[in-house]
Amino acid sequence: MKPFTFSRATNQTEAIKLLQANGKFIAGGTNIVDLMKEGVEKPSQLVDIQRLPISTIQANKSGGVSLGALAKNSDTANHPLIRSKYPLLTQAILAGASGQIRNMATNGGNLLQRTRCVYFYDLAMPCNKREAGSGCGALEGLNKNHAILGWSDTCVATFPSDMSVALAALDAKVKVLGKDGKERMIDFVNFHRLPEKDATKDNNLNAGDLITSIELPKTGLPTKSHYLKIRNRASYAFALVSVAVIYEWKGNMIMNPRIALGGVAHKPWRAFEAEKFLAGKTATEENFKQAAEIALKDAKALSQNAYKITLAKRAIVRVLKMANGKG
Numbered sequence: 001m002k003p004f005t006f007s008r009a010t011n012q013t014e015a016i017k018l019l020q021a022n023g024k025f026i027a028g029g030t031n032i033v034d035l036m037k038e039g040v041e042k043p044s045q046l047v048d049i050q051r052l053p054i055s056t057i058q059a060n061k062s063g064g065v066s067l068g069a070l071a072k073n074s075d076t077a078n079h080p081l082i083r084s085k086y087p088l089l090t091q092a093i094l095a096g097a098s099g100q101i102r103n104m105a106t107n108g109g110n111l112l113q114r115t116r117c118v119y120f121y122d123l124a125m126p127c128n129k130r131e132a133g134s135g136c137g138a139l140e141g142l143n144k145n146h147a148i149l150g151w152s153d154t155c156v157a158t159f160p161s162d163m164s165v166a167l168a169a170l171d172a173k174v175k176v177l178g179k180d181g182k183e184r185m186i187d188f189v190n191f192h193r194l195p196e197k198d199a200t201k202d203n204n205l206n207a208g209d210l211i212t213s214i215e216l217p218k219t220g221l222p223t224k225s226h227y228l229k230i231r232n233r234a235s236y237a238f239a240l241v242s243v244a245v246i247y248e249w250k251g252n253m254i255m256n257p258r259i260a261l262g263g264v265a266h267k268p269w270r271a272f273e274a275e276k277f278l279a280g281k282t283a284t285e286e287n288f289k290q291a292a293e294i295a296l297k298d299a300k301a302l303s304q305n306a307y308k309i310t311l312a313k314r315a316i317v318r319v320l321k322m323a324n325g326k327g
Contacts, residue, residue: 001036001037001039002036002039002042002043002044004036004043004044004045004046005044005045005046006045006046006048007045007046007047007048008047008048008051009047009048009049009051009052010051010052011052011053012052012054012177012210012212013181015047015049015052015210016177016178016179016181016208016210018047019045019047019208020044020045021207022043022044022045023043023044023045023046023047024041024043024045024046024047025046025047025049025210026046026047026048026049027048027049027050027069027070027106027108027109028072028104028105028106028109029104029109030097030101030104030105030109031105031109031112031113031114032109035114038121038123039123040114040120040121040123040130041114049070049210050070052070054068054069054070054212054213055068055069055070055071055072055106056068056071057071057075057076057079057081057082058081059081060215060216062215062217062218063218064215064216064217064218064219065081065082065085065086065215065216066213066214066215066216067107067213067214067215067216068107068212068213069106069107069108069210069211069212069213069214070106070107070108071106071107072102072103072104072105072106072107073093073096073097073101073102073103073105073106073107073110073163074093074099074102074103076089076093076107077089077090077093077094077102078090085216085219086166086170086216086219087225088166088169088170088225088226088227088244088245088246089163089166089167089170089216091166091226091227092162092163092165092166092227092229092242092244093162093163093166095162095227095229095242096110096161096162096163096229097236098235098236101236107163107214108211108212108214110161110163110164111161111163111164111167111174111191111192111203111211111214112202112203112211113160113161114129114202115129115157115158115159115160115202115266116160116238117129117138117145117146117157117158118138118142119136119137119138119141119157120157122137125137125141128154128155128195128199128200129155129157129195129199129200130200132198132199132200136153136154136155136156136199138156138157138302139153139156139302140303142304143156143302143303143304143305144304144305144307145158145238145240145263145305146158146302146305147264147265147266147302148264148265148296148299148300148301148302148305148308148309148312149261149264149265149269149296149298149299149300150194150195150265150266150267150269151194151195151265151266151300151302152194152195152196152197152199154195154196154197154198154199155195155199155266156195156302157195157199157266158262158263158264158265158266159192159202159262159265159266159267159268160238160239161262161268162227162229162239162242162262164188164192164262164268165227165242165243165244165260165261165262165268166227166244166260167188167214167216167268168188168189168244168260168268168269168270169225169244169245169246169258169259169260169270170188170216170217170244170246170258171187171188171189171217171258172188172214172215172216172217173185173186173187173188173214173215173217174186174188174191174211174213174214174215175211175212175213175214175215176205176209176210176211176212177209177210177212178206178208178209179206179207179208179209183212185215186204188214188268189268189270190204191203191204192204192266192267192268193266193267194265194266194267195266199266202266220248220256221248221249221250221255222248222249223246223247223248223249224246224247224249224323224324224325225244225245225246225247225323226244226245226319226322226323227242227243227244227245227319228242228243228315228318228319228322229242229262230242230263230311230315238263239262239263240263240308240311241261241262241263241264241308241311241312241315242261242262242263242315243259243260243261243262243312243315243316243318243319244258244259244260244261244262244319245257245258245259245316245319245320245323246258246323247278247323252282252283253280253281253282254278254279254280254281254282254283255279255280256279257275257278257279258270258275259271259274259275259278259291259295259316261295261312261316263308264299264308264312271291271294271295271316273294273295273297274291274292274294274295274316275291277290277291277294278291283320283324283326285317285321288316288317288320288321289313289317291316291320292312292313292314292316292317293313295312295313295316296309296312296313296316299312
């Protein structure tokens, strides 16, 4: 591990002022410490933000809920407001990691975790995410767990967060405090990035930005929702494919459907065209199958992961049925 300096901040303004050019914020440390041990991350400085007063979970001014960036994943999943109003989020968080990690990991850190691609962790192998221009070992290598949507020749890695898939389906926003002292909101669907020509950036934060909260919108009509995670083993494992679905139920019609996929792209993937198709439709298996076909119509397999296309289609149909109480 490369030597680094350590600072501790007590408020948001101090944290941003303390952060140096090659520094990193640290809270739960469940991902960044592992990356530092492996030599993947090499910050010259860590700024401990655990004492910042941004860990509260409470109703927000819009009638939704504000999730403090430093609230623990386990506290978020089990909070009465989340369990009652956003059960989709509870399901997704509890599907991720182990109980011990959820007790340490923070909401803000969950959004910032890095890919678990083996080539990213292996310093002997090329990885454009770790070192721009070095190549992508997974492109022609072991890629059965990699992306089928939105990937480029630069990077085929997937984003590992379960919580983020649910947040994408919930149309959340991320509140950020910048180096200039100004707050801004980022729509969750625009928070993470596709690799395109630059895989080194996972998200659209600016240097020195501090996540202060995640804002959930007010729930409307009675909703149906479900989160499904498909993995190689039932214990601690990252998703091969995951699906978060939520929609309003009016009469016998699906209204305002939202579908997000995990394990298939460099970011949580919203199936906007499939959502548009489902809006106003009845909850039939045939409609669900058509929506799944639309959601995966642009999928492109690598040498070893064509199975993910079929798996994702079937997962979408299954989770739509489960949300409707028929799975």
